Amino acid sequence: MIEVQHLTKRYGPFTAVDDVTFRVEAGEILGFLGPNGAGKTTTMRIITGYMPATEGKVIVAGHDVFEAPIEAKKRTGYLPETPPLYPDMTVRDYLTFVARIKGVAGREVRGRVDDVMKRTHVADMASRHCAKLSKGYRQRVGLAQALINNPDVLILDEPTAGLDPKQIIETRQLIKELGGSHTTVLSTHILPEVSQTCHRVVIISKGRVVAVDTPENLTARLRGSETMFLQVAATGGEIEPALAGIPGVTRVAVTPSGDGTLGVEVDSARGHDVRRDLAAAIVGRGWGLLELRPMRMSLEDIFLHLTTDESTVEAQPEPEAVDA
Ligand SMILES: Nc1ncnc2c1ncn2[C@@H]1O[C@H](COP(=O)(O)OP(=O)(O)O)[C@@H](O)[C@H]1O
Ligand SMILES: [Mg+2]
Structure with missing residues (x-):
């Protein structure tokens, strides 16, 4: 469903994504795991056609993202790191607007908007202005806009970042529900996320893929x-x-x-x-x-093992003392 082949992105002399190759099968939820600065957002922007690659190829639902960008984009829903909401619009108006620009047929717009609001549990906020939404709702409305044209592929960039623990659990549950009917890539720098939500994990560090496997196999392999x-x-x-x-x-x-x-x-x-x-x-x-x-090696240890270059580890500052 998604094929990423030898993808490289250079910003001037700096290589942010370095020869990245992986594939995602239909209906699969793939975790794209890596520390901050690893190249997750850059890779996702390229997969969604928002940014050109320096080298390599991406195929989404049979369409080459660079050669047939419109076809590929039609089949892709993208939740960027910061959901692209319009503060002055109500949730319903905003989703209606997105549906129109994504080419949902006029008579289907209302039905689609109602459907995604229901699936992402934001219907109770339909007439709230986007500016007044909590972080959790903002993220869900972001998911709703990604789903509006019922895409085959969902690309979610750190969908639980900045949410409180309850919202995180709800969002993970929602992504699991959506998986199956959508092929999903979700990025995260948080480990438990991948073992709880994803079928398979690609671990990326400094722009390079350092491991691709199921969460279970990764644990076994590193043992x-x-x-x-x-x-x-x-x-x-x-x-x-x-x-x-x-x-x-x-x-x-x-x-x-x-x-x-x-x-x-x-x-x-x-x-x-x-x-x-x-x-x-x-x-x-x-x-x-x-x-x-x-x-026993936890997934946490494995992640550190795979993403930490011993020679460049810096001493962590002591945590600040907190008054009881
Ligand atoms: N527009 C840009 N110009 C120069 N460097 C960038 C740009 N965008 C990202 N980078 C660099 O590329 C690397 C990967 O960034 P990013 O893809 O955002 O990582 P992640 O999402 O994994 O945190 C980082 O070192 C970042 O500083
Ligand atoms: Mg990022």
């Missing part, structure tokens, strides 16, 4: 290396070489904990059960082994 957590009563720096020397161990990271013990993370290659050797190495040196347990 290729096992991580153990150990708590050890030992002093000095010898623990790191002592454990790093064990066959199968690929990484040792030692963090002193406040109580004088050491927290140690040990990665090992898949298929190497290093627990016995770890225990023997620690006990054999007279240190105390207080804890040894496998660490």
